[in-house]
Amino acid sequence: MPSLAASDQRAVPTTAKVIQPAWVRTVHWINAVAMIVMIMSGWQVYNASPLFAFLKFSKNITLGDWLGGALLWHFAAMWLLMVNGLFYLALGFATGRFRKKLLPITPGGVISDAKAALTGRLSHDDLTRYNYVQRLLYAGILVVGVLIVLSGLSIWKPVQLQWLTALFGGYDVARYVHFVCMAAIVAFLCVHVALAVLVPKSLRAMIIGR
Amino acid sequence: MGRLRSLLIPGVDKQLLARDAAKVMPDLARRRFIAGGASLGALTLLTGCDVTDSFSAEEMLKKVSKFNDAVQAFIFNPNTLAPTFPESAITKPFPFNAYYDLDDAPRIDGKDWMLEVRGLVDNQKSWTLEELYKLPQVKQVTRHICVEGWSAIGSWTGTPLRDFLKLVGADTRARYCWFQCADAEGYNSPLDMATALHPQTQMTFKFADEILPRAYGYPMKIRVPTKLGFKNPKYVISMEVTNDYKGGYWEDQGYNSFSGS
Numbered sequence: 368m369p370s371l372a373a374s375d376q377r378a379v380p381t382t383a384k385v386i387q388p389a390w391v392r393t394v395h396w397i398n399a400v401a402m403i404v405m406i407m408s409g410w411q412v413y414n415a416s417p418l419f420a421f422l423k424f425s426k427n428i429t430l431g432d433w434l435g436g437a438l439l440w441h442f443a444a445m446w447l448l449m450v451n452g453l454f455y456l457a458l459g460f461a462t463g464r465f466r467k468k469l470l471p472i473t474p475g476g477v478i479s480d481a482k483a484a485l486t487g488r489l490s491h492d493d494l495t496r497y498n499y500v501q502r503l504l505y506a507g508i509l510v511v512g513v514l515i516v517l518s519g520l521s522i523w524k525p526v527q528l529q530w531l532t533a534l535f536g537g538y539d540v541a542r543y544v545h546f547v548c549m550a551a552i553v554a555f556l557c558v559h560v561a562l563a564v565l566v567p568k569s570l571r572a573m574i575i576g577r
Numbered sequence: 578m579g580r581l582r583s584l585l586i587p588g589v590d591k592q593l594l595a596r597d598a599a600k601v602m603p604d605l606a607r608r609r610f611i612a613g614g615a616s617l618g619a620l621t622l623l624t625g626c627d628v629t630d631s632f633s634a635e636e637m638l639k640k641v642s643k644f645n646d647a648v649q650a651f652i653f654n655p656n657t658l659a660p661t662f663p664e665s666a667i668t669k670p671f672p673f674n675a676y677y678d679l680d681d682a683p684r685i686d687g688k689d690w691m692l693e694v695r696g697l698v699d700n701q702k703s704w705t706l707e708e709l710y711k712l713p714q715v716k717q718v719t720r721h722i723c724v725e726g727w728s729a730i731g732s733w734t735g736t737p738l739r740d741f742l743k744l745v746g747a748d749t750r751a752r753y754c755w756f757q758c759a760d761a762e763g764y765n766s767p768l769d770m771a772t773a774l775h776p777q778t779q780m781t782f783k784f785a786d787e788i789l790p791r792a793y794g795y796p797m798k799i800r801v802p803t804k805l806g807f808k809n810p811k812y813v814i815s816m817e818v819t820n821d822y823k824g825g826y827w828e829d830q831g832y833n834s835f836s837g838s
Contacts, residue, residue: 416726434725435831436638442833443641525722526659526803526838527652538720538728 386494386572391464394455395573401451402552404430404444409549411437418546442523449516456509468497469506477503491566508555515548642833649835650769659777659802659838662718667785668729671721673792674806676762676826683759683812687796693815696755699746706796710782712736712744717777719802721809722838724827731793733800734783739774747818749774755823756799759812766810766825768801769835777802780813805836 387395408431410424415434417423431437459465476499483489484500497505521532521541535541563570571577673679691703716734742749754773758764772778779800782789789795794811801809807827817823828834 412726416723435827438724438833439638439642439831442645443638446641522726524652524838525720527654527657529657529660538722542726 384495385576387576389576390458392573392576394451394458397447397451398455401444401448402556404440405448406549406553407431408437408440408444412441413546418543445519452512452516456513465506465509469502472499472502472506491569494569494572504555504558508552511548511551511555515545515552518542518545518548639831642831645833646835649833649837650771653771653803653835653837655771655775657803659719662720662730664718664732666730667718667732671729671731671784671793672727674723675760675811676764677760679792681761682791684791685759685796685812690796690814692797692813694745694818695815696818697748697751697820698742698818700744702745709736709780709797712741714782715779716783716786717779717800717802719777719800721802721806723806724832724836732785733779733781734786735779735781735797735800737776738778738780738799739776741780742773742818751818752820753818753822755817755819756810756813757815757817758810759814762826764810764812764826765823766808766828767823767834768799768804768808772801772803772837775801775803803838805832805838807832808836 407429411429411431412434414423414429426432429437431440480489480499484498489498489500517531518535518541520528521535522538522545525532525538525541532538532541535544563573673682675682687706691705692709693703695701714734714736716732718730718732720728720730722728738754742754747754749770752770753767754770755767756765768778777800781794781798781800782796784790784793789798794813797813798811799809799813822834825834
């Protein structure tokens, strides 16, 4: 940060700077567990009636062993995902974290940061500031997270919440929306985990905060 | 897991062992739950922490499922109707689905068949098909949603169950209507009273304006468009109005009991 750079850096120990506050870390890891359980059990549920003839998920990566077991996991972890997610959204807005961390997102910024990332010139020196590609992905995955919960609710309750199901274009379309959101989250996860491994201090920040 | 671990033999693959053990177990429900436990063990290995023994995790999941029953009963609105569709939307052919093949589906002679009505009703008697056919019928074109995820739109005609419950003087403050079926393993399923009294819950005698074909549950099925397909019993032979939760064919194996749509 410019204000810090101007002063004597030794006087301000960098370890004092909290990158990820405790509530963010807590919510992040609870979400990680909930998401993995939801995805792995969801794959087992998918196998009972696949949307695509070419795609079935191997038993080695699914949870619950059969449809009934997978549904028990899915409908248990959904509470964890929803309550934790709502808590995160509420605090994200209330504390101004979303506004400060994720905005603004400009097309020009995204393009130049994407180019820099692909040519290996994107700086990760200041973890408190997200680059434009990060902002776009983190904001985007929030929207996907909301969509996957809403499409899931519309599959679960197509009578009681029929207005919601209709909003997704009906029961059958909602199943595809739910699937596509899952695919987007899995794709995000691959990039997210790969980058966390490439920049280990970002992983450390999500564990101990600094 | 301690109890389980002491039973393991060195050099023997425990998944294969579990599979073999499951094979000799006669009860399907037992087998399913134990298989679920075995994969929980795999999760324990995956996460690398000795969370808990698999059986208590299973208990936790069952408790959450009971909690989900209560949540669903709470959000169930007795006045919310399942969406209906034009006849042109009917799925053709409508799929046959059961735990058995169509060849093994019950073959019932309508002349011999009777519906036994028991439990908390004023008029405990058995009804012939001829008597039931005389009751007023209504048609619905609604979506059947299977627990597996697929869905199909069908046309069902029959007597609203709530009219029949009134007719037999059922105690509608009772908790369940429990249905039993004619298939070999004795399919059964409990239906909560609020859903039994829903205007679209139907004793179905016809599919697509024809006498209910054998594939779809001749002579009578219970059509519940506010529930998943497995809560729509076919080849029904008896109904008991009861305050006791008597379990069900799939419910006992782990499917959520309320399973409302």
